[in-house]
Amino acid sequence: MKTVSLYIIVLVSFLFTSILTSAHAFQKNKDKFVVVLDAGHGGHDSGNLGNGHKEKDIALNIVLEVGKELGKNKDIKVIYTREKDVFVTLRGRAKIANDADADLFVSVHCNAHHSQASGTETFVLGVANTKRNMEIAKKENEVIFLEADYEKHYEGFDPNSPESLITLSFLQEEYTENSIKLARMVEDNFEKELNRKSRGLKQASLWVLHNTYMPSVLIEVGFLTNNSEGKFLNTKAGQSKMASGIKKAILGYKGFVEQNVGDNIYQIKVDDKDIVLADEPQIIENVVFKVQIAASSKEIAPKSYNFKGLSDVSRDKVGEIYKYFYGYTSDYTKIKQFQAEALSKGYKDCFVVAYKDGKKIDVSEALKSSSN
The missing domain is CATH 3.40.630.40 (Zn-dependent exopeptidases)
Structure with a gap:
């Protein structure tokens, strides 16, 4: 201690x-x-x-x-x-x-x-x-x-x-x-x-x-x-x-x-094997999941026309970087479906993030808390 x-x-x-x-x-x-x-x-x-x-x-x-x-x-x-x-x-x-x-x-x-x-x-x-x-x-x-x-x-x-x-x-x-x-x-x-x-x-x-x-x-x-x-x-x-x-x-x-951003926004790479879909709802109490689709030094309006038709887009500023997210849910199954949709729109390197009480935590930690 x-x-x-x-x-x-x-x-x-x-x-x-x-x-x-x-x-x-x-x-x-x-x-x-x-x-x-x-x-x-x-x-x-x-x-x-x-x-x-x-x-x-x-x-x-x-x-x-x-x-x-x-x-x-x-x-x-x-x-x-x-x-x-x-x-x-x-x-x-x-x-x-x-x-x-x-x-x-x-x-x-x-x-x-x-x-x-x-x-x-x-x-x-x-x-x-x-x-x-x-x-x-x-x-x-x-x-x-x-x-x-x-x-x-x-x-x-x-x-x-x-x-x-x-x-x-x-x-x-x-x-x-x-x-x-x-x-x-x-x-x-x-x-x-x-x-x-x-x-x-x-x-x-x-x-x-x-x-x-x-x-x-x-x-x-x-x-x-x-x-x-x-x-x-x-x-x-x-x-x-x-x-x-x-x-x-x-x-x-x-x-x-x-550069002018849009389709050229930097996207972090993840392995395709991380994308796993399920059918049953998996609600994690007190946790919110989002799909990070992009990050940029430029501020972009979170409108669907800027993000290939995705309508539920939010933006957070962390330091000098703007992060852009798709979806907002406590259902892990649903957020994986959001991720699949983002992939289909061309955001090939999107990934799921988790927040608890407004603070970012590892997704694995969020899922572990649901099993305890």
Whole structure:
């Protein structure tokens, strides 16, 4: 019970800090699309040294190249967390992004493993679902221990504690969808445009992502411990190639959030196997189900003509993102029928969400409560 109370206190403290930071964020740059580029590690924190290569130098070179290319676009303002070999705290990196009221935070790192593992990975904030993702989170977060007075600045956060890692995931949920969008663009570019091996999009509870209040990703551009991949990443040509993939993804994401929406509204993917229909009513008391059909930075009137004829559409604003829902019922069977109808209208990636007492909960939790 003592442990639970401790993490409630930590969570409340985090939320209070979030409110203060958001309230004081600078607005002067909002005529431009602000991108904060973060080169991982630096100074006395070298990062990993796979095959004798230095992660801190490779990450910096890639970030500077990305920034140089993005800077050619007059509508983009680039801000770096570091432009040379210096150590910047994780909280300092997040503060730079928050103070700039950035539209994106992109952190670049290089991976390491005891095997000859290879490939790129792009992380968004979330509870780590695999042992390897948990190890990635612990490795990247342990830089906290290199900071003076880390106990004071990180308010009891322990990089090795699963409870601490889970706590982080609550705070950036409102930015997760757009973070996922950018992460997919990054990995698609690496794999399809650059012919690099992609290990895909991952979720892990990384402090530097948690404490930024905008869509954020952490990119692992490859494994320095892999003989060929490490050699490639340690060359100017290799670094330029990876930078081009990241730059293209950022530009693609910028176009996505600024485009006129409608049929092009971003939709989150789910497996078709999740769509199961039943005949008998399944009423869950005190729970409301809806089908999320889209999310966008643009505000759209919830009218049927904007949503392919669907008439029972509602809209909620979460942070800077508008979420659009179809249906409203406590009957789980009925909401699956709503989902099937949305699918038939072309919303192939729609999914069911659940709310209890006005707060979003996992659908599995809602269904579990009905069986108890």
